[in-house]
Amino acid sequence: MFENQTVIITGAGRGIGAAAARLFAQHGARVVVNDLDAGPCEAVVAEIEAAGGTALAAPGDVTDPAFPDHLMQAAVDAYGTINVLVNNAGFTWDGMLHKMSDEQWQRILDVHATAPFRMIRAVVPYMREPAKAELAAGGGFKEPRCIINVSSTSGLHGKAGQVNYATAKMGIVGLTKTVAREWGRFGIRCNAVAFGFIDTRLTQPKEDGDTMTVGGHEVSLGIPGAMRQMAFPMIPLGRPATPEEAAGGILLMASPFAAYITGHTLEVTGGAGI
Numbered sequence: 001m002f003e004n005q006t007v008i009i010t011g012a013g014r015g016i017g018a019a020a021a022r023l024f025a026q027h028g029a030r031v032v033v034n035d036l037d038a039g040p041c042e043a044v045v046a047e048i049e050a051a052g053g054t055a056l057a058a059p060g061d062v063t064d065p066a067f068p069d070h071l072m073q074a075a076v077d078a079y080g081t082i083n084v085l086v087n088n089a090g091f092t093w094d095g096m097l098h099k100m101s102d103e104q105w106q107r108i109l110d111v112h113a114t115a116p117f118r119m120i121r122a123v124v125p126y127m128r129e130p131a132k133a134e135l136a137a138g139g140g141f142k143e144p145r146c147i148i149n150v151s152s153t154s155g156l157h158g159k160a161g162q163v164n165y166a167t168a169k170m171g172i173v174g175l176t177k178t179v180a181r182e183w184g185r186f187g188i189r190c191n192a193v194a195f196g197f198i199d200t201r202l203t204q205p206k207e208d209g210d211t212m213t214v215g216g217h218e219v220s221l222g223i224p225g226a227m228r229q230m231a232f233p234m235i236p237l238g239r240p241a242t243p244e245e246a247a248g249g250i251l252l253m254a255s256p257f258a259a260y261i262t263g264h265t266l267e268v269t270g271g272a273g274i
């Protein structure tokens with residue numbers, strides 16, 4: 001389904017991004033695998049290559065203002081074109097509003113809203129410009145092109161303890177709709193996928209103690225174990241999704257079956273959003 005297409009996925013060293021990288025590769029795409037550190041990127045690339053697919057490791061921090069241009073260049077140097085950009089990288093740094101620091105607020109906005117904006121701006125020479133030239137030449141667009149932004153039910157509905165994350169994840173819905181309006185005439189689709197409860201380290205019991213270092217702070221990931229159990233009955237399908245099921249939503253929106261869908265936010269929630 002994605003034969004001869006280049007797909008860039010940020011935060012693809014683990015979780016949903018890694019599952020999407022494997023799935024895109026299974027369906028013929030050349031995948032550019034980004035994450036903060038080289039190790040997880042290279043592990044996903046090795047898995048894809050062992051299965052006969054094509055992938056490139058492109059480690060780097062998406063919040064570094066210089067990184068988006070570098071990432072696009074690496075993709076084009078390796079594969080010539082960029083067809084799909086998936087803005088997936090992120091983490092949570094939860095806290096109730098009355099205790100939230102400016103840094104906690106800003107870092108989450110940086111990774112979930114500013115970085116996707118910069119990524120989309122950096123892809124202009126490789127997506128918008130060629131499409132614009134093809135439009136001027138007549139004869140239709142030569143390549144499929146689209147952007148997928150990852151949102152969350154926390155953004156769509158709000159969530160106690162996630163004022164920073166919810167703001168960013170709703171912001172990316174506005175970013176998505178605006179890009180869809182600006183770039184629709186160039187045949188470039190832009191959609192969001194809002195996940196509910198997906199089984200990754202972001203939803204593991206907090207008590208398990210998975211952490212991430214952010215600006216010198218040890219940020220604890222996950223959600224309290226008691227809240228995890230309370231969440232399941234609220235999901236019509238009664239369980240969290242696997243990362244592969246979540247990745248399916250991303251591929252669906254990037255696929256030819258979504259050729260006339262743009263500016264949409266697809267809820268992949270097991271029904272939790274209804």
Ligand SMILES: NC(=O)c1ccc[n+]([C@@H]2O[C@H](COP(=O)([O-])OP(=O)(O)OC[C@H]3O[C@@H](n4cnc5c(N)ncnc54)[C@H](O)[C@@H]3O)[C@@H](O)[C@H]2O)c1
Binds near residue numbers: 011062111
């Ligand atoms: N797991 C869920 O239930 C859930 C629900 C809604 C939305 N999401 C969103 O899905 C996306 C993927 O999350 P996941 O659940 O797979 O978590 P994950 O922690 O398994 O994967 C996220 C990846 O992003 C990487 N990352 C973080 N900051 C980065 C940066 N600055 N630069 C490059 N890479 C960076 C991490 O290293 C990690 O490998 C995130 O945007 C998350 O907010 C997840």
